Amino acid sequence: MENPPYEPVRxxxxxxxxxxxxxxxxxLEPGASALDLVLFxxxxxxxxxIHRILSQxxxxxxxxxxxxxxxxxxxxxxxxxxxxxxxxxxITKTYRLTEFREDLKGLYRQAGVAGRPTMFLFDETQIKxxxxxxxxxxxxxxxxxxxxxxxxxxxxxxxxxxxxxxxAGAGETPEQLTAFLFERVRTNxxxxxxLSPVGETFRERCRMFPGLVNCTTIDWFTEWPTDALYEVxxxxxxxxxxxxxxxxxxxxxxFVTAHQSVEATSHSMHLSLKRRxxxxxxxxxxxxxxxxxxxxxxxxELLSKCNKLKGGMTKLDExxxxxxxxxxxxxxxxx
Numbered sequence: 275m276e277n278p279p280y281e282p283v284r285x286x287x288x289x290x291x292x293x294x295x296x297x298x299x300x301x302l303e304p305g306a307s308a309l310d311l312v313l314f315x316x317x318x319x320x321x322x323x324i325h326r327i328l329s330q331x332x333x334x335x336x337x338x339x340x341x342x343x344x345x346x347x348x349x350x351x352x353x354x355x356x357x358x359x360x361x362x363x364x365i366t367k368t369y370r371l372t373e374f375r376e377d378l379k380g381l382y383r384q385a386g387v388a389g390r391p392t393m394f395l396f397d398e399t400q401i402k403x404x405x406x407x408x409x410x411x412x413x414x415x416x417x418x419x420x421x422x423x424x425x426x427x428x429x430x431x432x433x434x435x436x437x438x439x440x441x442a443g444a445g446e447t448p449e450q451l452t453a454f455l456f457e458r459v460r461t462n463x464x465x466x467x468x469l470s471p472v473g474e475t476f477r478e479r480c481r482m483f484p485g486l487v488n489c490t491t492i493d494w495f496t497e498w499p500t501d502a503l504y505e506v507x508x509x510x511x512x513x514x515x516x517x518x519x520x521x522x523x524x525x526x527x528x529f530v531t532a533h534q535s536v537e538a539t540s541h542s543m544h545l546s547l548k549r550r551x552x553x554x555x556x557x558x559x560x561x562x563x564x565x566x567x568x569x570x571x572x573x574x575e576l577l578s579k580c581n582k583l584k585g586g587m588t589k590l591d592e593x594x595x596x597x598x599x600x601x602x603x604x605x606x607x608x609x
Contacts, residue, residue, distance in 0.1 A: 280326070289318055293351065300354045309347045312509045314502040317348060320493060324352035324466070327491045328393060334414055334465040336486060338476075339495025342556030345468040346395060353393040358464065359384065362395040365402055374406055378419060379427075385463040386455045387434050397468035398475075407483060410465060414489040417460035431455065465490070472552055497537065498555055503530040506555075510562045514569065529565070533558045 283289050290313050301308035311317065327333040337345040353360045361384065363369075363377050385392045394413075401407050409419050423431060432451040435458075440446060444454040467486065469476055480487050498506070507526040516522045533553065540551040 296355050311347050312506045314505045316502055320348045321352050323493050324349055325356050328356045328464050332460055334490040336490040336492045337468045338471050340470055340552055340554040342554050343495040345495055349395055349466045358391045358393045360393050360395055363400055365400050371405055382459055386459040391462050393464045393466055395466050398470055411483040411485045414465055415485040417456040507562055529562055
């Protein structure tokens with residue numbers, strides 16, 4: 275749809291059902307791994323924001339939040355709903371600027387030559403060298419990464435693009451074809467940056483590369499609200515049996531209370547000592563998982579003790595039967 279409608283969502287339940295269906299469809303895509311997402315209200319809002327950004331011409335996003343807040347997963351879901359191909363990089367020990375430039379070439383061929391709408395997902399853990407961010411900044415501001423293609427390689431790319439440029443009336447000179455390539459890249463490529471606000475690094479990067487702010491729409495991922503924390507805990511504890519449903523609900527509420535109390539204490543510490551302690555969604559998920567692991571461990575211990583007790587009782591019963599038989603035999607022989 276060239277001009278999609280921009281209207282307020284009036285039925286959040288219908289929106290959640292639709293995104294849940296898209297989430298299930300995404301898991302069935304070849305080569306895609308299932309996204310472990312809980313679509314609470316804030317998550318629905320973030321998906322809608324990111325989708326709206328990706329639907330805009332030259333729409334790029336800066337997702338600011340601590341690790342574990344769901345930035346990358348929600349961005350992938352929004353891209354799937356918008357029917358965009360998602361490309362990212364895989365960092366290895368031998369990954370250097372040369373490998374990064376090769377990945378960018380593939381990105382340019384995808385968005386510029388093939389003309390396919392594409393989302394480039396890039397987060398702070400992938401910034402192995404600051405030059406990576408400099409190249410991304412150039413993509414955001416001008417669409418051009420200096421010296422990305424050698425002259426002989428660039429001529430081959432322009433030859434592939436010549437037919438599309440001629441159909442669009444963009445001209446056929448090398449300069450016109452190059453300009454057409456960069457224009458198509460800016461049109462079809464949507465950059466989504468996932469950065470953490472923790473520490474001074476974020477401020478320094480925004481100061482050194484102003485295009486990160488000027489050429490993107492910023493979406494802040496703040497603390498999870500109470501309903502989100504409870505819904506996530508309920509999802510994590512769904513497979514556990516705790517006697518009654520009331521007990522399970524009470525345990526989930528306990529997780530929420532503990533997490534929010536740590537957040538409140540961390541805020542008080544910042545006010546009094548000027549020191550920050552970040553309580554992330556990852557910490558919350560680890561708390562729930564550790565509880566489940568401890569629960570399984572204790573259940574295993576109890577089961578082992580029960581089996582030992584059962585074995586001991588069985589041996590006692592066998593001994594009692596043997597003793598009774600021996601007594602009967604003694605009485606029969608007159609001993």
